[in-house]
Structures are given as structure tokens and as C-alpha cells.
Amino acid sequence: MAAMAPGGGGSGGGVNPFLSDSDEDDDEVAATEERRAGLRLGAAVGLDPGSADSLSPQDPMAPGSSARPGLPVESAAPPAALGGSGETPARLSIDAIAAQLLRDQYLLTALELHTELLENGRELPRLRDYFSNPGNFERQSGTPPGMGAPGIPGASGVGSAGGREPSTTSGGGQLNRAGSISTLDSLDFARYSDDGNRETDERVAVLEFELRKAKETIQALRANLTKAAEHEVPLQERKNYKSSPEIQEPIKPLEKRALNFLVNEFLLKNNYKLTSITFSDENDDQDFELWDDVGLNIPKPPDLLQLYRDFGNHQVTGKDLVDVASGVDEDELEALTPILGNVPPTLDTSQPIENSLLVQKLEDKISLLNNEKWSLMEQITRLESEMDILKTEHFTTPAVGDSVQPSHRDSEDSRRSPVVNSSDQDKNKDGHLEALGGPGSSIPKEKATGSLPKKEREEMPLSSGPSKTVVHFNQPNRKLSPAFHQALLSFCRMSADSRLGSEVSRIADSEKSVMLMLGRCLPHIVPNVLLAKREELIPLILCTACLHPEPKERDQLLHILFNLIKRPDDEQRQMILTGCVAFARHVGPTRVEAELLPQCWEQINHKYPERRLLVAESCGALAPYLPKEIRSSLVLSMLQQMLMEDKADLVREAVIKSLGVIMGYIDDPDKYQQGFELLLSALGDPSERVVSATHQVFLPAYAAWTTELGNLQSHLIPTLLNKIEKLLREGEHGLDEHKLHMYLSALQSLIPSLFALVLQNAPFSSKATLHGEVPQIEVTRFPRPMSPLQDVSTIIGSREQLAVLLELYDYQLEHEGTTGWESLLWVVNQLLPQLIEIVGKINVTSTACVHEFSKFFWRLCRTFGKIFTNTKVKPQFQEILRLSEENIDSSAGNGVLTKATVPIYATGVLTCYIQEDDRKLLVGFLEDVMTLLSLSHAPLDSLKASFVELGANPAYHELLLTVLWYGVVHTSALVRCTAARMFELTLRGMSEALVDKRVAPALVTLSADPEFSVRIATIPAFGTIMETVIQRELLERVKMQLASFLEDPQYQDQHSLHTEIIRTFGRVGPNAEPRFRDEFVIPHLHKLALVNNLQIVDSKRLDIAIHLFEAYSALSCCFISEDLMVNHFLPGLRCLRTDMEHLSPEHEVILSSMIKECEQKVENKTVQEPQGSMSIAASLVSEDTKTKFLNKMGQLTTSGAMLANVFQRKK
Secondary structure: OHHHOOOOOOOOOOOOOOOOHHHHHHHHHHHHHHHHHHHHHHHHOOOOOOOHHHOOOOOOOOOOOOOOOOOOHHHOOOHHHHHHHOOOOOOOOHHHHHHHHHHOOOHHHHHHHHHHHHHOOOOOHHHHHHHOOHHHHOOOOOOOOOOOOOOOOOOOOHHHHOOOOOOOOOHHHHHHHOOOOOOOOOOOHHHHOOOOOOOOOOHHHHHHHHHHHHHHHHHHHHHHHHHHHHOOOOHHHHHHHHHOOOOOOOOOHHHHHHHHHHHHHHHHHOOOHHHHHHHHHHOOOOOOOOHHHOOOOOOOOOOHHHHHHOHHHOOOOOOOOOOOOOOOOHHHHHHHOHHHHHOOOOOOOOHHHHHHHHHHHHHHHHHHHHHHHHHHHHHHHHHHHHHHHHHHHHHHOOOOOOOOOOOHHHHHHHHHOOOOOHHHHHHHHHHHHHHHHHHHOOOOHHHOHHHOOHHHHHHHHHHOOOOOOOOOOOOOOOOOOHHHHHHHHHHHOOOOOOHHHHHHOOOOOOHHHHHHHHHHHHHHHHHHOOHHHHHHHHHHHHHHHHHOOOHHHHHHHHHHHHOOOOOOOHHHHHHHHHHHHHHHHHHOHHHHHHHHHHHHHHOOOOOOHHHHHHHHHHHHHOHHHOOHHHHHOHHHHHHHHHHHHOOOHHHHHHHHHHHHHHHHHOOOHHHHHHHHHHHHHHHOOOOHHHHHHHHHHHHHHHHHHHHHHOOHHHHHHHHHHHHHHHHHHHOOOOOOHHHHHHHHHHHHHHHHHHHHHHHHOOOOHHHOOOOOOOOOOOOOOOOOOOOHHHOHHHHHOOHHHHHHHHHHHHHHHHHHOOOOOHHHHHHHHHHHHHHHHHHOOOOOOOHHHHHHHHHHHHHHHHHHOHHHHHHHHHHHHHHHHOOOHHHOOOOOOOOHHHOOHHHHHHHHHOOOOOOHHHHHHHHHHHHHHHHHHHHOOOOOHHHHHHHHHHHOOHHHHHHHHHHHHHHHOOOOHHHHHHHHHHHHHHHOOOOHHHHHHHHHHHHHHHHOOOOHHHHHHOHHHHHHHHHHOOOHHHHHHHHHHHHHHHHOHHHOOOHHHHHHHHHHHHHHHHHOOHHHHHHHHHHHHHHHHHHHHOOOOHHHHHHHHHHHHHHHHHHOOOOOOHHHHHHHHHHHHHHHHHHHHHHOHHHHHHHHHHHHHHHHHHHHHHHHOOOOOOOHHHHHHHHHHHHHHHHHHHOOOOOHHHHHHOOOOOO
16 A cells, blocks of 8 residues: 555656656655654554554554544544543644644645735744745755655654655645745745735845755756766667676766866876876866866765775676576586586686686576576566456455355466576566566555465456466477577567666556556657657647556656647647646546646746746636635636736736636635736736737626626726726826726726626516517627627527517516616616716817717617617706707806717717617707807817717718708808818718718808808818818819908908918818919918018017918928929018018028028029929938938048948947
């Protein structure tokens, strides 16, 4: 049973490609020594080996042990003792429980206990000392794995030494291969614990401690490398040395460095200093002043002189000989070797004769032993297969009675087996079992086949029906000696003395043998497979890890799985995750926690993002198969750490998706607040990928959990609304639009969950049964969800169930009302009023805010349906707005109409449904707003925001033109003026056909309005047409209308008209058609500048001059022909400079510079290309480029080498 204990695995250390073989051998030797020491200690203190007290509580055969293996040894009293006294057993102390957890290596549980005690202010010294000691979490060479951990009194004392197996390789032993040297002293418990907020220690002390541990780790690793180098001899060379002892082995690297050190030391001691210097130079890769450079863990040998003097005291043999016991009789040996009997061993015999006789005798003996060995190996193989089948039958079938008689075949096999010396047989058996079982074998040496109990030997024939039969080969009728046969077969070049040769030389004959063989071979196969094809090994690794009996080997295989590919791509990660899920389904939650989670934790800070991505994805994939306590504590903490610290967007995106999965399985209400904090962090992430994943996965999953807890309407939505209100209060001088978008988009994503809650808590929810024909849901009934998790039918359960609920919902709203419907009443009486109040506080000029709130109300109304919108939402807005001419205040206007409530109601509520009645309602609302704002002389920002938001959708262009035509024919000039200004906002993005048929006639009508203010208000719209339309006839009509404004005498004294025209020219001139700019805009600006020189009123003259300056500045960037520059552009600038000299000297300086630059362009054009047609602007660019290049070249010397260096790239 001891061999089956975790970490007490069978013979030989496991093959680990990441650790040296010497480490594992040391582990096994140390474990054996610990068991022996425990037995000696139990005998020394007078314990009876057969008593219950001398047995370990972990041994299932101990009569005094408790049924629960986790209890300490003091509590494992016999039941009779408790029952006899009539007293209840004493309550265990926390310290005893902690000691037992550490003793049994339940380190994750102990860490949880330690964290809980810290949060409660009850720190336990035992746990504190254990988790602050880095030696408990690092694998050091030569440290006995079974010894008690530092800081645990009694871990190796009498109470635990009796039968305790070394357990470093199981359970918490997974932590040995930590990716960093961080200890629990250097960890931030506020980050790793569930909800702790512990202050970090002094960073300097922590860094010094970690540096010290890093040096110790480096020394341990160098020691491992030293041992590995010492034992490293190629396989083929080893064969040559064994077959030909006269061939001297080549020097090993470690031997060479040691001899170099001793030789150099000898030279220095004997004053051969020059020779020593030369010797050191020839071996510059070695430090001759420090022996540690040769080997850290190897003692320094004596000097060369001492070695020479001591040489004669040792006997050197040419071949390693082993004393063996043989069952062959002496007379038989002498009969086979008659020469030995005739030659007496006298001292007179010459040395060559003695040597030949000795060699002959030993060769014959070796031949006999080889024959005997093969016979024994055949018998052992047969017995092992029968023992495996017997064990399988023992666990799967009822026990066979003691009356079963041995079979005839068993007796025949026993008679057929050769008779050998018992000690020799045991040695051969043990050696072969060790080779056969390998590092993962669970067959203990003391349980060899020869020592099977009698009852098991009797049962073996019945349970070994399908066992492998012994194969017999025909022997040739020859009289050759066995030695000759053996020597003859040696030329067949078979290799059974290597690791691979030993695996090839025997065939696994049972499922367990196959698993053991795969566990031994896979670590050697994986490094030699191409990286691009390693995913083909995943099924093999997983099956072996699932079925292998040894925890240490399983851990190694899972470690290989997670490190299989250096940087796994998406498809490879999917394969690994699929395998992990299959493994978890097969082994259950306990092994998933103990074996898979440590692999994830180990790579949480890996340098490659693909590996961290694998960890993040595996946390979500394994969530359904983990214990719920681990799911809500350790895994949640791991994901929280990665979300806060990882810099890769892809990793954080995967973390968010895994958090969503965790939220779907978590059932600890105490983690609700932690989940809310994670939600806010995810929503505020700078990466769009992370935010999108939050809306698609994390937020719907968290909302579902919140709904179950009853916190959706009581906490989650109210908290987000309060944060929005706080932003608006603090943002009077500058609103943080990013945060507003963050909170509002979260509210928008919660609308489906809110509606599902309303349906599920409705009075009719109990009546919603599926029977008969299920009504169909309209395709456009709900807005398109961002993800399946935001689909209302997914939240409800099915589309059929949703259809039934919707039918009852509409009927309830239309006929029975909302009485007793608490969830819907909360939406109507609390949510909507608060939202409308918030809408009234936002800045109406902020296009982004208006758009976000409009989208939110549109989704809310579409989700809750048309009846809800008409009966619950619209009345509340109408009550606030109160649209009637009685509310007109000519001095201040209607305050609510100037706020963002107007555009949000128009674009977010009235546009939800596009039936004829809905469109009429929207048109009437906009007409009323335009009328009321115009008559009250109020700002038009709210109306402009409505037109901009609606104008972005071409479907509403006809509707907007209908509203504007209402303004065009209105009796009030104020309304007509407002309509003229609104045309400018609707023209962008409108089709030319609509502009030609609807807009242009309306503008021409307004341009002939009796009121000059109405005519002037049409000028920006005409300018926008010139900027956006390419239809020639329409442009000519607009050009004629603008020309009439400029040339008609009735407009000569209209200062506001001239100002509006100049402003429009400056805005549309750079983007208008070049012909329109050259033939109309620039010449008329020149005329306006000339007229302004004659203006008597300085205020009007300065106003016109400022607008002219802005227009000329905008047009100076355009291409202007030479004639136009000379005849209109430069004269206009000179006129403007004349105005600025008297009215604004600071502008006069800039104008002088502009005039000088334009004159230089004309001059360069005339001098360099009198007959060319290249433009002035192109000429100027060419001249500037050439001048700059020549200036740079002129700064260089005439050296050809330096000139070539100019074009060389900097290294």
C-alpha cells in the first residue's frame, strides 16, 4: 500500500525533461531513508510495531486510525475508548488542523485558512512561518522530499514518522515548479485574497529577500547542471567501453575542468608561473581562482602530489566485477571447464597462465548466469501479467472463496520453472521489476510476484483467463556450448542496456503497463516533435495523464501539455482547451483543482501573451468542473489579477469572457460587490476589444446573477444612474463624455435583462404555458442584440416561451393595467422619471451626449413595446414639455424646450415606430417646437440638435423638408427665418434630386420674402448648396440669386447681409467649384473690400474688415491663377490693409506679409517661366523645395565620402 501513496511512487525517479535525473534519484533515496528513520524512531521510544499507535494515521490498515484521513493522529482513538468514557471528544484546535493540512500537503486549503484567519485578525504562527518560508515552495537539490517543512513542529516526529510517505510530489507539491521566486511574504494579499485590503510590506526588504533567494536558486540549478554534466556519457561510447575495456574513455567536461584546476595549482605551487599564465590563456573559459567554477556541489580533491602518493594504496581493475551467488554445483562447473581441474593454483604457475584460466572460468560462469537470467526474466514476465490481471479482477469481480483449488496449469508452470538460488532469484526479480515498472511503476519491490500470498496464488488461475500464454520455440539439435551461442548472438547488434532499448525489448501486455510505458516515453518524445505538429500529441498526453496511477507522473504530463507549444496560436489553444475540458470531465473536480489549476497559476505571468491567453481561456473553460469554493475564490482572484495587470488587449479580452463564465456559475452572494468592481474596471478599459467583450459576455452574465439575487432594480441600475448624475453635477465646466458613454452603454446593455425580469415577475407569468399554436414574434420586435446573451429569448429560455409571454404582456398593458406589477411599476415610477430628469441636465450642444441618450431611449422603447411607449413613456415627456402657445414667454422662452429633452424625445422616442400616425406625431412635434422657439426668441440649439440627429438618417429627409415647408409658409417672419436657417443643417447628405425639387424652390421663395432678415437667413443655405452640389443648372440658379443680393441697389446699405455673404464665402470658398470661386467669389470679395474703404462708420468698417480678413485667409490656401491674383486677389488684400492700418494694426502686419508673399509668387512666375503654364502655387512649391535642398547640401563639405554618408541609414 505504501507504494500507492501520493509521492511515494515506485522504483526509480520519473523522467523529467525539466529536471536532472539526479534530483529525482535524490528524492527517492531521501524518501526511503525517511521511512527507515521513522521505523527506527518508533522502535527507539518503545512503540510496539504491531500496535495501533505505531501506525501512521494515513495508513488505511491502521486499526486506530479515523475514517477521515484528514484528522490528526491524536484524535484517531479507538471508538471503544470514546464510548467507554461517555464524554464527547475534545474539540480540535485551529493549530492542530493547520498542522494536519500541512502534513498532508493540502496547501491550497491551508492557504485559504491562512487568508481567512488574517482577515479575522487571528494570525496563526504555524501557517505564517510556513507560507513565509520560500524553501517550502522551491525544489532544491538534495532536500529529502518527505521531511517536515520548516516551521512545523512535530512534522517529522513520533506521531507522523511511523508510516508517513513523502508527499512533496502530490497535492500541494505542484507548487514546486513555481515560475518566479516570489514568496507569500512578497505577495500583495489585497490582490490575491478574496476581499482583503492588507497593506504591502517594505519593498526594499522584500527585494533584498527575493535577491537572496534568487542567488540560492541559481546555486541549486548550477549544482544540478554539474551533476548532469558529470554523468553525461553518450550511449554508443558506453557500449564501446563495456565491450572493449582496453579503449580509454574520453575525458568528460567536468573531469577536464577539475584536472585543469589541479594542474594550474601544481604549476603555481612549484613556481612555473609563465607556464601557468600560458595554460590559463589557453583555457580562458575557466576561472582558476575559484573551485566553485568547476563544480558547486563537488568537494575539492587533494593536489596532484597527494594524489600521486596515494595512488599505490588503491587497486585499479580493468573491469567492474560484481559478486553474485549461483545455484550451479561445483562439479557441474568443473565438468564444463576441465582445464581448471587439471591445473593446480600454485604460486609457481606463470602469470599469463593464471590470467587465461581466470578469464576462461569467468566467461563460463557468465554464460551460465546469462542463461539463467533469461529463464528468470521469462518467468517474471509471465507472473507479472498474471498479477496485473489478478489485481484487475480483484477490484472488478467478487472475491473468490478460499476453497478454490489450484489449477493443473499452475502446477505445470511451477514444475517447468527452473530451480535457482532464492537470493539470486530475488535480486533478478527486483532488478527486472524496477526496469519494467520505470519511474511510474506502482508495483512495490516488497510485493514481488514471488512473495504473493497463498490465497492470491490460488485465485490466479481463475482470474487469468485472458493472460498471455508462454511461447515455446523449437531448439536446434546441436551440441554447441551456451557460451558459444551467446557469443554468436552478440553479433546481432541488439541494444537492451539503454533506456530506449529497455523499452523496445519488452512489450506491454496490459492497460496499466501501456500507461506506465507512455508516462516514461512521452517526456522524451515531445521535445523531438516539430512545433507545428505537437498538437497531434495532445490526445496521447491527456489519456496518459488521466489514467496514469502516479500523481508525480500526471503532474509532469500536464506540465508538458501546458508547455507543449512555445506560442500556441488560436487553433492550438482550442485543441489544448478541448483536451483540458475532456480531462476535467473524466477525473472530477478534486483532481482538476489539484492537477490542472496549478498549471494555470504557474503561467499567469508568462512572458509570452499566447501562454497567458491560454491561462485566461482555461479558467473559463474549466469553471463548470471546479469546486464552487475554488471557483469563487482562487479562480476569481487569478482573473482579477490578470485583468488589472496584463498589458495585452487579447489577454484581457479573454479574461473578461472567462469572468462572464464564472459569473454564470458563481453562487456566493458575498462576491457580488467584487463582481461589480470588476465590471466597472472592464467598462473603463482603454481597449475597445475588452469593452466589447464586457458588453457581449461579462455584463449579461453578471446581470443574470444580479437578477437572481434581486439586485437588478435595487442596486445595479440605480448605482449606474447615480454615477451619471454625479458626472453631470461635476461636469458643469467640462463633462467627461467618455465616462458618460461608459455608464450609459452599460445601462443600454441591461435593458434586455430588465425586460426579462418584468416578464418573469408579471401577474400572468404563471399562466404562460405552451399549448396549441404558439404566436410568432415579429422580426423587428426587438432591436438586434449585441450578443446571444442579450437576446431576450435566450434569457427567458426559448423563443416560444417568449412569444407566449409577449402576448400576455400586451394584453395586460392594454386591458388590465399595471396594478400589482411591482417590477414594471418600478420602471414607470422610478426609472423613467430619473432618466428624464438626467436628460434635462445634459448639454444640448454636445452631439455625442444627445446621440447616446437618443439611442438608449430608442432601445428602451423598442424593447418594452409600442403599447408601453404610447401609454407610459410619451405621456411623461409630454407632461414635461407642455407644448402650447399659451406657455410662450417672449422674454425668456420656454426653458424646457431649449434643453436636450427636445432632441432626445424627438429622435429617441418618436422615431421608434414609423407608422403613419407616428410620423405625423413627430412632424407635429417639430413644427410646434420650431414655432414656439421662434416666437419666444429662444436659442435654437435644441431644434438644431434634433435636425442634425434626424438628418443623419436619409429616411427622415422627406419628413424634415415637410417640417421646413411648414415654416416657409408660416405667417410669422420669425418662424420663416428659423426655417431658412434650418435648411443649412439638412442639406449635407441629402440627394441632389431632393435639393433641386424641394430645397431650392423653398429657398427662392424665402429669398423674395418681404422681411430682409428672412432673405439674409437663406444665404448660408445657398452657400451650402454651392459647396455640396455639382449639378450645373442648380449652381447657376444659386449664383444668380447670390448675385442679386450683391448687385441689387436695395441691398447696398444692408450691413448684416454683406457680413453674412462674406462669412459664407469664407466657409464654402475652399470647397466650392473652382470656376465658381474664380469667377464669382474672389471678384465680389474685391468689390466688397473697395466699398468698405469708403465706409464712414468705423464699427461697421471694422466688422466687415474682420470678416474679409478671415475669408482671404481661407482662400489663400487655394490655387489662384496669375491673372486672378494680379487683378482681384492682391488689390483686395491692399484695400483690406488700408482698412486695417487705421482700425487694427495687428492685422495689418499679417496682411503685409500675405501681400509680400503673393507678390513674390507672381514675380517668380514671370521671371522663371514667362511662357509656361505652371501655376504660381506649383512654382512656389518647386522653388521652396529646391532652395531647401541646396541649402542643406551647401552645409556639407565637398568630400565625396561625407556626401555618400548622407544617404546611409543610421545604424
